[in-house]
Amino acid sequence: GKRDNDLILPINSSLSVTLHQDQLKTTTTAAASRDFTEDRLWLNGQEADVGHPRLQACLREVRRLARKRRGGSAEDVAPLNLSYKVHIATENNFPTAAGLASSAAGYACLVSALARLYGVEGELSEVARRGSGSACRSMMGGFVQWHRGERPDGRDSLAQQVAPETHWPELRVLVLVVSGEKKQVGSTAGMQTSVDTSPLLKHRAEVVVPERLALMVRHIRERDFEGFGQLTMQDSNQFHATCLDTFPPIFYLNDISRHIIALVHRFNTHHGRTKVAYTFDAGPNAVIFTLADTVAEFVEVVKRSFPPATNGDQFVRGLPVGSASLPEELLAAVAMEPVPGAVQYILHTQPGPGPQVVDDPSQHLLGADGLPRR
Numbered sequence: 001g002k003r004d005n006d007l008i009l010p011i012n013s014s015l016s017v018t019l020h021q022d023q024l025k026t027t028t029t030a031a032a033s034r035d036f037t038e039d040r041l042w043l044n045g046q047e048a049d050v051g052h053p054r055l056q057a058c059l060r061e062v063r064r065l066a067r068k069r070r071g072g073s074a075e076d077v078a079p080l081n082l083s084y085k086v087h088i089a090t091e092n093n094f095p096t097a098a099g100l101a102s103s104a105a106g107y108a109c110l111v112s113a114l115a116r117l118y119g120v121e122g123e124l125s126e127v128a129r130r131g132s133g134s135a136c137r138s139m140m141g142g143f144v145q146w147h148r149g150e151r152p153d154g155r156d157s158l159a160q161q162v163a164p165e166t167h168w169p170e171l172r173v174l175v176l177v178v179s180g181e182k183k184q185v186g187s188t189a190g191m192q193t194s195v196d197t198s199p200l201l202k203h204r205a206e207v208v209v210p211e212r213l214a215l216m217v218r219h220i221r222e223r224d225f226e227g228f229g230q231l232t233m234q235d236s237n238q239f240h241a242t243c244l245d246t247f248p249p250i251f252y253l254n255d256i257s258r259h260i261i262a263l264v265h266r267f268n269t270h271h272g273r274t275k276v277a278y279t280f281d282a283g284p285n286a287v288i289f290t291l292a293d294t295v296a297e298f299v300e301v302v303k304r305s306f307p308p309a310t311n312g313d314q315f316v317r318g319l320p321v322g323s324a325s326l327p328e329e330l331l332a333a334v335a336m337e338p339v340p341g342a343v344q345y346i347l348h349t350q351p352g353p354g355p356q357v358v359d360d361p362s363q364h365l366l367g368a369d370g371l372p373r374r
Contacts (some may be wrong), residue, residue, distance in 0.1 A: 020352025
């Protein structure tokens with residue numbers, strides 16, 4: 001939830017894991033030219049509204065920083081190239097607006113590209129926050145905390161890395177894509193309704209989250225998967241409880257999401273400890289945290305519970321997953337009525353770095369004419 005919708009200031013601090021770009025990424029190319037007659041934007045190959053207020057806020061802020069860096073003030077006539085129009089092309093290699101953080105990746109990538117274009121360096125998480133709150137965390141790799149800040153102007157609402165992506169080499173992430181469809185209730189609108197109507201959200205922001213954040217940072221620093229996994233699940237459950245406490249209630253999870261939750265708990269109960277942990281963003285897709293030595297067994301359990309519909313060879317994507325034979329007692333412990341086709345595919349990834357520069361010109365999305373490459 002937010003305490004200021006224009007500046008995108010949150011009601012509480014938060015923490016996220018940046019995923020690896022070898023598996024999940026947004027690519028953005030930005031160009032400026034005296035020949036461009038207007039700012040233009042293409043998203044996944046289709047021209048989109050460049051006038052979106054959040055996009056404009058990022059553009060304005062980067063240009064302001066560029067002007068400041070050149071020693072002028074906001075009132076000065078901008079140097080010629082600051083008045084040039086920009087063309088921006090951006091693509092996701094994963095479903096957009098389906099609760100997989102496409103706006104976080106998109107705005108972090110956009111701000112990084114614009115900053116390079118305009119020669120702006122330094123603290124950029126505050127600029128990315130103006131596009132999408134969670135984007136400020138995606139400006140860094142690994143484990144990142146977004147400090148809510150106290151100032152009304154938002155200058156102290158920034159992201160800070162807790163640990164780099166190399167800190168916990170065994171940690172793995174499985175994204176179980178249940179639906180790639182756009183959500184019925186967008187995160188922004190949903191959050192505002194929750195802030196306005198949920199007493200539980202208020203209690204969560206003021207009392208629960210500050211305690212949990214300190215604990216979570218400790219679990220990460222100590223690489224304590226038991227503590228990390230349990231707290232991840234408890235916090236996901238409470239977030240969705242605030243959605244239910246919203247009036248009218250919001251349902252981001254669906255029946256398959258709940259099946260996955262039950263499966264995780266059965267799997268852990270069988271092993272007598274937390275070996276896998278789920279978290280759900282504002283959408284039905286499950287993000288599973290586990291350690292490298294558990295991936296193959298858990299993927300096999302998911303395949304048994306949600307048999308692939310037709311894409312057997314494409315069902316597991318990303319990092320390779322070995323094969324595993326399941327002991328009979330494990331199958332008996334987690335057995336549930338199989339739901340064929342309910343999970344569209346599994347994406348296997350790990351924590352990764354923040355925004356990277358793409359040096360290979362063949363990967364750039366705009367051609368020499370400043371228009372999207374076909």
